[in-house]
Amino acid sequence: MARRTKARAGAAAGAGAGARAGATPERIVGAAVRLFAAKGFDATTVQEVVDAASVTKGALYHYFGSKDDLLFEIYRSLIGRQMADLDRIVAARLDAATTVRRILVSLVETTAESVDETAVFVREMHRLNADRMTSFRAERRRYHETFRSVVEQAQEAGEFSSAVPADTAVLIALGVVNQLPTWYRPDGPKSPTQLGAEIADFILAGLRP
Amino acid sequence: MARRTKARAGAAAGAGAGARAGATPERIVGAAVRLFAAKGFDATTVQEVVDAASVTKGALYHYFGSKDDLLFEIYRSLIGRQMADLDRIVAARLDAATTVRRILVSLVETTAESVDETAVFVREMHRLNADRMTSFRAERRRYHETFRSVVEQAQEAGEFSSAVPADTAVLIALGVVNQLPTWYRPDGPKSPTQLGAEIADFILAGLRP
DNA sequence: AGGGGCATACCGACTGGTCGGTACCTGGGG
């Protein structure tokens, strides 16, 4: 395993003059996400990715060191967005109920608009190599801990019931969201915001003292 | 794609006289589950499966028509067990709260003792071919509907709050369980029964009128 | 102003290795 990983690439955008409509690296990642979500990482060939992105293998390997790098790029951008949202919400220092509600609504919204990314993520994260797996776990742990401490502090302050461990509540909340790609349909009757609100209602009802 | 699929095999068990300690087909499926859970379906070679099961390719293809059949066998037995549990619990016709509690505890217990199967299932179900996907969806739908109608009837009877749609409550409950393989560790501090109880408490708290 | 030197972006035929599946063989119990 452990290939060389050119390490350059990433989102080296168009640079030059007027960034063209579809910058090549972004087109490649976009096609990859769609295909990986539809058929799985291993079942998708590099050739299919480049065909879907209307580029050639040369272009792909010019920007990405390996097929795995493509996968990692998908994770990085998704986790980045989610962590940023979480930090922003927690930093606002609102009351616990509002904070929990905002976290869940925002999470459901992001997940809904990135169903493919999330589906790939949930299904294929175990393919990360040791290094990346470690850094990924650290991020996820941070997300989990941040969320948990919001719940825990509210429990200590008596704002939330302590009947159920904060851990369990967080696990339940994040569980739904990660499963969302299996049942969510963009053309379904409920908007992501509505869904997020319903989920938040339920979780908050479970935490009511 | 679409290979021929011999269609024989399945769980042709030991049949004959005294089922030996490790009947060959069971050993093969057991090894496959472990490997698929650890490395993913595509990343696991048939050779690895037969080595782990201490048999040869000839034996594997004697009992199973293809690598995909192996995967399907795993799904079938897991879904079978879960549906049987659900039917048994609902047939007892206890009050809604007890029924929901029993469903969740039993589901968490089964899932915990079949973490590998569940992990494979969640990650690889999209590889099912059209026919099998259809029959699988039908089963899942039946599970979902049965569970939902328990909640819905209790809501109509005023036993449960109607603040949140029954659908959403069920989705949340099943969401945690499917995510369980990502965080559950058999040697962790909480027993499956305890975990199931905590999850049930939380869900029931959310449904309290 | 112009041109040489160099970097970036991309092309696509090719390869070395791997893997699912098959054809054929064998030994022992009924």
Added chain:
DNA sequence: CCCCAGGTACCGACCAGTCGGTATGCCCCT
């Protein structure tokens, strides 16, 4: 003696990644 669980050698397809090459700027020196 025959049948079937199980063994073994092999095949054909496929695929990630490579590599030599081209085209198109951009910058600096004169």
